[in-house]
Amino acid sequence: MGGHSQRVIWTIGGGKGGSGKSFITTNIGVCLSKMGTRVILIDADLGGANLHTFLGILPPVPTLSDFIKKRVTQLHDLLIQTNIPNLKLLTGAQDLLNAADAKNVQKRKLLRSIKDLESDYILVDLGGGNALNVLDFFLMSDGGILVVTPEPTAIENTYRFLKSAFYRRLKQTVSSYSAKTLIDQTMDPKNEAGIQTPYDLFQEVKRINEEDGRRMMEEASKFHPNLILNQVRSKKDIEIGFSMRSACHQYFGIHLHYLGYIVFDQEVSNSIRKRKPLMVENDKSKAAQCLKEIAFRLAHSGSLDSFN
Amino acid sequence: MKRIEDQTYYELLEISPDATPKEIQQAYDRAKETFQLDSLAIYSLFPQEEVTKIQAAIEEAYRVLKDEELRRSYDQSCPHLFKHLSRAQQIHPPSEKLHEMKQGLSFTDISLEIKDIPYRGTSLKQLREQLGIDLKTIAAKTKINPRILESIENEELDRLPAPVYLKGFLKAYARVLNIDPQRLIEGYFQLFQERKKK
Ligand SMILES: Nc1ncnc2c1ncn2[C@@H]1O[C@H](COP(=O)(O)OP(=O)(O)OP(=O)(O)O)[C@@H](O)[C@H]1O
Ligand SMILES: [Mg+2]
Numbered sequence: 001m002g003g004h005s006q007r008v009i010w011t012i013g014g015g016k017g018g019s020g021k022s023f024i025t026t027n028i029g030v031c032l033s034k035m036g037t038r039v040i041l042i043d044a045d046l047g048g049a050n051l052h053t054f055l056g057i058l059p060p061v062p063t064l065s066d067f068i069k070k071r072v073t074q075l076h077d078l079l080i081q082t083n084i085p086n087l088k089l090l091t092g093a094q095d096l097l098n099a100a101d102a103k104n105v106q107k108r109k110l111l112r113s114i115k116d117l118e119s120d121y122i123l124v125d126l127g128g129g130n131a132l133n134v135l136d137f138f139l140m141s142d143g144g145i146l147v148v149t150p151e152p153t154a155i156e157n158t159y160r161f162l163k164s165a166f167y168r169r170l171k172q173t174v175s176s177y178s179a180k181t182l183i184d185q186t187m188d189p190k191n192e193a194g195i196q197t198p199y200d201l202f203q204e205v206k207r208i209n210e211e212d213g214r215r216m217m218e219e220a221s222k223f224h225p226n227l228i229l230n231q232v233r234s235k236k237d238i239e240i241g242f243s244m245r246s247a248c249h250q251y252f253g254i255h256l257h258y259l260g261y262i263v264f265d266q267e268v269s270n271s272i273r274k275r276k277p278l279m280v281e282n283d284k285s286k287a288a289q290c291l292k293e294i295a296f297r298l299a300h301s302g303s304l305d306s307f308n
Numbered sequence: 309m310k311r312i313e314d315q316t317y318y319e320l321l322e323i324s325p326d327a328t329p330k331e332i333q334q335a336y337d338r339a340k341e342t343f344q345l346d347s348l349a350i351y352s353l354f355p356q357e358e359v360t361k362i363q364a365a366i367e368e369a370y371r372v373l374k375d376e377e378l379r380r381s382y383d384q385s386c387p388h389l390f391k392h393l394s395r396a397q398q399i400h401p402p403s404e405k406l407h408e409m410k411q412g413l414s415f416t417d418i419s420l421e422i423k424d425i426p427y428r429g430t431s432l433k434q435l436r437e438q439l440g441i442d443l444k445t446i447a448a449k450t451k452i453n454p455r456i457l458e459s460i461e462n463e464e465l466d467r468l469p470a471p472v473y474l475k476g477f478l479k480a481y482a483r484v485l486n487i488d489p490q491r492l493i494e495g496y497f498q499l500f501q502e503r504k505k506k
Pocket of ligand 2: 045050125
C-alpha cells in the first residue's frame with residue numbers, strides 16, 4: 001500500500017438497503033472533521049445517491065460523471081464545501097460504478113485521482129449492491145466497512161457480499177486458469193466439484209496447483225474487512241458482532257474486524273427529517289456517542305494493511 | 309486456515325493455552341451461542357452438517373478443558389501448544405493480539421482483555437503506539453509529567469517515584485488505554501522483584 005499514511009480511503013457497503021450506510025458514512029465524516037482532520041465524502045450509491053440530503057444541501061450540479069466524460073478535468077473542481085468546516089462532498093460516483101464497460105485500468109485511474117485529492121480521510125458510500133465494480137472498489141480501498149443490522153435478512157446479504165468479495169479477491173490472486181475456474185464454480189452452491197466451503201476450495205486448488213493454493217491462503221489471511229452493527233437494541237445484539245467474527249474465522253479463515261455498534265435511537269430519524277447530521281443536531285444522543293467511538297477507532301487504526 | 313478437526317481445543321474456543329477456568333467457561337458460552345442452529349451470526353453461512361460438526365467439536369473441547377485432570381493430560385499430549393508463549397513473544401506480542409486489545413479499547417461493557425500479554429512498561433508503550441496516541445496526550449489526560457511516563461515505559465526503575473505514587477500513575481495510565489489497572493500494577497511491580505533477584 002505504500003507511504004500515504006495520511007490519506008485513507010474507507011468504503012462503506014455490503015449491507016441490505018436501509019441498514020444505515022449513508023447515515024453512518026455522513027456522521028463518521030462529520031465526526032472526523034470535527035476532530036480537525038479533512039474529510040471528503042463520496043457518494044457512489046448506484047440506486048439512490050442521498051448523502052447531500054443527510055447534509056442538508058441541494059443535489060450538486062457537476063458530478064463525477066462530468067469528470068468521467070472529461071467535461072471537468074480536475075476531480076478537485078467537483079468538490080462541494082458542506083456547511084461543516086473540513087467536510088467536502090463529491091457525488092455522482094455511481095455513474096462510474098454503473099458503467100458496464102468500466103475497465104480495471106479506468107477504475108484504478110479513478111481511484112488514483114481520488115487518492116490524490118487533498119484530504120486526510122475519504123469515505124465512500126457504496127450503497128447496497130454487490131455489482132463487480134462495487135466489489136472492486138471495496139477491495140481496492142484501504143479499508144472496507146460492512147454495515148449490518150441484527151436481522152437474518154441483513155446478515156444474509158452481508159455474507160453474500162462478503163463471499164463475493166472474498167472469492168473475487170482470491171480470483172485476482174491466482175494465476176492458473178484451472179484455479180480461476182474452480183473459484184467460479186465454488187460460488188455456485190450446487191457446483192459439480194462438490195466444493196462447499198472456502199476450506200474445500202483451498203484443498204482443491206492446492207491439489208491442482210500448489211503455488212496458487214499457497215497464494216490463496218496467504219491472501220485470505222490478509223483480508224480484514226470491518227464490521228459495524230447498526231440499530232442494536234440489546235446487549236445480546238451487540239454480541240452478534242463478536243459471533244459474526246468467530247463465524248467468519250471458522251468459515252473463511254479471515255479476521256473480520258468488529259469496529260463497533262450503534263444503538264437504535266429515535267434521534268437518528270429526527271435528525272434526518274431536519275436534514276442535519278446527527279453529530280450536529282444532537283451529538284449527546286446515544287447513537288452519536290456510539291458513532292464517536294467508531295470514528296475514534298477509525299482514526300487510530302494504524303494497521304491499515306487490511307487490504308494489500 | 310485450519311479445518312475444525314485440525315484445531316486445538318484452545319483454537320476452537322479462541323482462547324490462549326493459559327486461559328483461566330473462568331475464561332474457558334466464558335469462551336464456551338459464547339461459542340455455544342454463536343454456533344447454535346438458530347444463531348443469527350451464522351445464518352446462511354454454513355451448511356448444516358458443518359454446524360453440527362462445529363458444535364460437537366466445541367462440546368468436546370469444553371469437556372476436556374473444564375476438567376483440570378483432562379486438561380493437563382491434553383496439554384501434555386501437545387507440547388507445541390505452549391511454544392508460542394515463549395519469552396521472546398511475550399515481549400513482542402503478535403500484532404493480532406494488540407489488534408484485539410485495541411478493539412477492546414472502548415467496548416466498555418464488553419471489553420476483551422487479552423491475558424497472555426505481560427503488563428509491563430514496554431508493552432504499554434507498544435500498545436500506546438499501536439493506538440497512535442502520543443506521550444503528550446497521555447500526559448495531558450493523566451496530568452503526569454511526560455518524563456515520568458517515559459521512565460515508566462522504558463522501565464527505568466531507579467528513576468521512578470515512590471511505590472505509592474507509582475501505583476497511582478500506573479492506574480491513571482491504564483485507564484487511558486482502557487486496560488485493567490490492577491493487572492498493570494501487579495505486572496509492573498513484579499519487574500522490581502525480578503530485577504532485585506539479578
Ligand atoms: N441507529 C439508528 N437508529 C434509528 N434509526 C436508524 C439508525 N440507523 C439508521 N436508521 C434509519 O434507517 C434509515 C435508513 O438509513 P440509511 O439511508 O443510512 O440506509 P442505507 O443503508 O444508506 O440505505 P440504502 O441502501 O437504501 O442506501 C434512516 O432513514 C434512519 O431512519
Ligand atoms: Mg444509502
